[in-house]
Amino acid sequence: MIYDLIVVGSGSVGAAAGWYATEAGLNVLMIDAALPPHQTGSHHGQTRLIRHAYGEGERYVPLVLQAQQLWDRLEQQAGERLMHRCGVLNIGPHNAAFIANVLHSAARYRLNVEKLSADDVMQRWPQWQLPPDYSAVYEPESGFLKCELAISHYIRLAKNAGCAQLFNCPVTALSRSGDLEVVDTAEGTFRGRRLLVSAGTWVKKLLPALPVTPLRKVFAWYQADGRYSENNRFPAFSAETAEGQFYGFPADNNALKIGRHDGGQIIGHADERTPFGTHPQDGSETFAFLRRMLPGVGVCLHGEACSYDMSPDEDFIIDSPADNPQRLIISGLSGHGFKFASVLGDIAARFARGENSPFDLTPFSLTRFDGGE
């Protein structure tokens, strides 16, 4: 059997690719080392922010807007709520580049945002304490996605539509034979006309030359009452502060999830991604931020460890190697990729059909790391 597309790594991006390619009528094999969704990749912890007025740069906005449409469509296909439009509050000092980028992205794409002073924020959400030299941009139509649930639905939809799935089976090597991509696993060798490599944190085991660095990250849930809940219109947030860059979600069941985006520990092996609490700063990295800006949030209830696949400039890698146009690599999502998983899966499905991407992917090319040669 020769597949139209083999997906190596069926987590966030790979699960979406498996479904969209199968939905498009292709003969697809999805492979994963584990059984997605699972706790050993980058996609666990129930929720992921989706921001539209993108602080990481306006080049991401067309992608995220298409991603949102695909998430909304997935919700219809799944018959279950995956998207919570609770709004996202982007917070930072007046002069923060991130806030300036959010405003720039919003203006360029005419997105619905509200610029708020520190006083405006504290009046509307008295849970926040912001210094006077801070401001915020509120995105009422953004929010968060139920990440593991979305992956489960992609995998179920793909399977029901006839996609072959080989899980709990690590890929051990990738090669080429004539016109075909060759994938070696413990369960045998598979061949396809096109290949998607979406293997997340440990992609370098398969593609050692890729400039991707695994980073251990933690996140945790803190005691927070109904004032911090979605019912009470407490929004999700991203905050650039003197204490670090933090993100969080409305409290669910009296527990508010917060993580720190910067920092973390570079790791070289999966064993080094030790559980929450094994590094001294795991439990304390949010304390100063919480005490200063969300003083009504209580003690840490529990936390978890996860990992990012960092590219050198924290921008995505969406490209084919120069010598192999049959292979698409989607990697280096650098801790902000889940919201894009739907559109990245769709890009991979179009690639498998031999179509050009409707998006400008040059900012995400591999050649940007060539040192300008």
Ligand SMILES: Cc1cc2nc3c(=O)[nH]c(=O)nc-3n(C[C@H](O)[C@H](O)[C@H](O)COP(=O)(O)OP(=O)(O)OC[C@H]3O[C@@H](n4cnc5c(N)ncnc54)[C@H](O)[C@@H]3O)c2cc1C
């Ligand atoms: C704590 C944390 C918070 C985050 N918050 C946000 C957020 O709020 N918003 C946002 O947009 N993004 C966020 N992200 C980032 C986002 O979750 C990731 O960018 C995204 O999930 C990565 O998708 P992926 O498909 O590349 O990786 P994964 O979902 O990890 O999938 C990779 C898959 O490849 C498999 N695999 C690896 N090696 C092999 C092999 N050799 N053979 C077979 N299979 C293999 C793995 O088992 C895994 O299932 C966060 C990440 C973390 C860790």
